[in-house]
Structures are given as structure tokens and as C-alpha cells.
Amino acid sequence: MTSIAFIGLGNMGGPMAANLVRAGHRVAGFDLSPASCDQARADGVGVAGSTADAVRDAEVVVTMLPAGKHVLSVWTEILPALKDGTLVIDCSTIDVESARKAHGMARDQGRSLMSLDAPVSGGVGGAKGATLTFMAGGTKEAFDRAEPILSKMGKKVVHCGEAGAGQAAKICNNMILGISMIGVSEAFVLAEKLGLSHQALFDVASTSSGQCWSLTTYCPVPGPVPTSPANNGYKPGFAAALMLKDLKLAQEAALASGASTPLGAEAAQLYALFANAGHEGDDFSGIINFIRGQKS
Numbered sequence: 171m172t173s174i175a176f177i178g179l180g181n182m183g184g185p186m187a188a189n190l191v192r193a194g195h196r197v198a199g200f201d202l203s204p205a206s207c208d209q210a211r212a213d214g215v216g217v218a219g220s221t222a223d224a225v226r227d228a229e230v231v232v233t234m235l236p237a238g239k240h241v242l243s244v245w246t247e248i249l250p251a252l253k254d255g256t257l258v259i260d261c262s263t264i265d266v267e268s269a270r271k272a273h274g275m276a277r278d279q280g281r282s283l284m285s286l287d288a289p290v291s292g293g294v295g296g297a298k299g300a301t302l303t304f305m306a307g308g309t310k311e312a313f314d315r316a317e318p319i320l321s322k323m324g325k326k327v328v329h330c331g332e333a334g335a336g337q338a339a340k341i342c343n344n345m346i347l348g349i350s351m352i353g354v355s356e357a358f359v360l361a362e363k364l365g366l367s368h369q370a371l372f373d374v375a376s377t378s379s380g381q382c383w384s385l386t387t388y389c390p391v392p393g394p395v396p397t398s399p400a401n402n403g404y405k406p407g408f409a410a411a412l413m414l415k416d417l418k419l420a421q422e423a424a425l426a427s428g429a430s431t432p433l434g435a436e437a438a439q440l441y442a443l444f445a446n447a448g449h450e451g452d453d454f455s456g457i458i459n460f461i462r463g464q465k466s
């Protein structure tokens with residue numbers, strides 16, 4: 171049993187902390203939202219009165235927060251309060267620069283603290299079912315220590331490289347996803363104009379060179395893949411607002427590193443238009459209706 175502090179008990183962090191409790195760890199948690207604290211308490215998390223109280227006896231700290239500024243602010247507060255040798259893992263999706271800054275802050279404490287960026291893929295369903303994929307950045311020593319904890323919340327834990335590599339992997343993957351969903355959607359809209367049925371395009375493309383996850387697992391039209399959100403009124407799934415967040419992070423990273431990502435930039439613009447048209451809470455595959463020119 172490990173003493174774990176969990177900061178950020180929202181849609182993702184709440185069920186992740188509950189899975190750590192289920193795995194037999196002692197979990198102390200904190201969130202600014204009373205409703206999140208109540209749910210965590212019901213799930214067996216020992217809810218503390220403050221971030222500092224939650225981390226006091228921790229051997230491992232996990233943060234699961236909205237954005238880089240929240241992570242840097244919480245890490246600034248907790249790092250001086252941690253015991254020597256504590257491992258701090260940030261599972262939020264944040265910009266690579268803030269992730270590297272957070273690692274630097276832990277290193278600068280000079281008290282053998284270990285740090286890992288470990289964003290996730292798999293959404294709320296994956297958080298509840300402990301089937302997340304973790305992409306980790308940090309030293310091998312930090313990764314080896316984190317792996318048995320992370321594997322209680324997910325089915326796959328990948329060491330991507332040094333500090334920030336987990337966030338880099340996450341935004342590169344989601345840039346592929348955003349672009350490929352738009353590509354697949356455009357193909358279905360063109361097929362409609364050409365009188366080709368959805369099923370015929372699916373049967374050909376899913377076994378041809380157009381094959382990809384956005385088509386075969388998450389098909390944006392109803393029918394060919396019965397479990398995709400298209401069959402459920404485009405309820406998320408993975409909300410367009412979160413896709414837009416990740417595409418913006420990819421663009422920030424591209425700008426900072428000098429990479430040319432013209433399709434990533436276009437995808438970010440399209441998802442901004444889609445979200446601003448009132449669809450930020452829809453599944454991101456709903457962009458097909460927007461591309462088709464439908465009002466809703």
C-alpha cells in the first residue's frame with residue numbers, strides 16, 4: 171500500500187482516484203469543488219481540507235487539473251511541503267513548456283523529489299474502467315516507480331522519453347486524430363454528393379489505404395460502427411472543446427519549436443468554428459455535420 175495524494179478530483183481525476191482506492195492504496199484528495207469532494211469521499215478517498223493537508227504524508231502525488239497554469243500554481247504550493255524522495259506525477263493535458271517548467275521546479279527543490287508528466291488518453295470511460303493509456307515523460311527511475319501506480323488506473327503505460335515527452339506524445343497523437351477526423355468526414359460528405367452509400371465507402375476504405383481509427387473505431391456517420399457517437403446523437407465521447415484545447419496546444423508547440431503543421435493549424439481553426447457555433451459540448455466527430463453545412 172502506498173500513501174497517495176490526488177489533487178483535482180473532477181471528471182477524470184475522481185474516478186482515477188477511486189481506482190487507486192480500489193487497488194488498496196491510501197488516497198488523500200483535494201479539489202476546489204465541493205461536489206467533486208463529496209463524490210470522492212463516497213468513493214473512499216480521504217478528502218483533506220487543503221492541498222497542503224492532502225500531500226503532507228504522501229509518498230506519491232498525482233495532479234489532474236485543467237491547464238498548465240493550474241498545475242504550476244499547485245506544484246508551487248506543494249513542492250516545498252513534500253517529504254524527501256516523493257514522486258510527483260502530473261496527468262493533466264498541458265503545454266510542453268509548462269510541463270518542463272514543472273519538472274524544473276521539482277528538480278530545483280534539491281531534495282531528491284522525482285517528477286513525471288503522464289497525460290492520458292481514453293476519456294472519462296477509460297478513467298472509470300481503469301483502461302487509460304498513459305504517456306510518460308521523465309527519468310527512467312521516476313517512470314519505474316510510477317508504473318505500478320499508473321497501471322492501476324490504465325491498461326497501457328508508455329515511457330516516451332525525458333521531461334515533457336509525455337505531453338509531446340499526447341498533442342502529436344491528438345493532432346493526428348483531429349486532422350484524420352476532418353479527413354474522414356470530408357470523404358463521407360463527398361461520397362454523399364457522389365451518390366455513394368456510407369456503408370460502401372466504409373467497406374472499401376476500412377480495408378484500403380484510407381483506413382484509420384477515426385473511420386474504423388469512431389466512424390462519424392451512423393451505421394457502419396454501431397458503438398461510435400454518431401449513433402448516439404454525437405454525445406461525447408470526446409467533446410469538441412477538449413479536441414480544440416489539444417489542437418491549440420499542438421499549435422503552441424509547433425510555433426515554439428518551429429515545426430510546420432499547416433493541417434494542424436487548419437484543424438484548430440475548424441474546431442474553433444465548430445465549438446463557437448454552439449457545439450463545444452458535442453462529440454468531436456459531430457464536425458461532419460458542420461462540414462456538410464447542416465445547422466445542427
Ligand code: NAD
Pocket residue numbers: 177178179180181182183200201202203206221234235236237240244261262263264290291292293294407408409412415
Ligand atoms: P474537470 O474540469 O472535470 O476537472 C478538473 C478539476 O480540477 C476540477 O474539479 C477543478 O475544481 C479542479 N481544480 C482546479 N484548480 C484546482 C486547484 N488549484 N486545486 C484543486 N483542484 C483544482 O476536467 P477533467 O475532464 O477531469 O480533465 C482534467 C485534465 O485531463 C485536463 O487537463 C484535460 O485536458 C485532461 N483530459 C480530459 C479528458 C476527458 O475526456 N475529460 C481526456 C483526456 C485528458
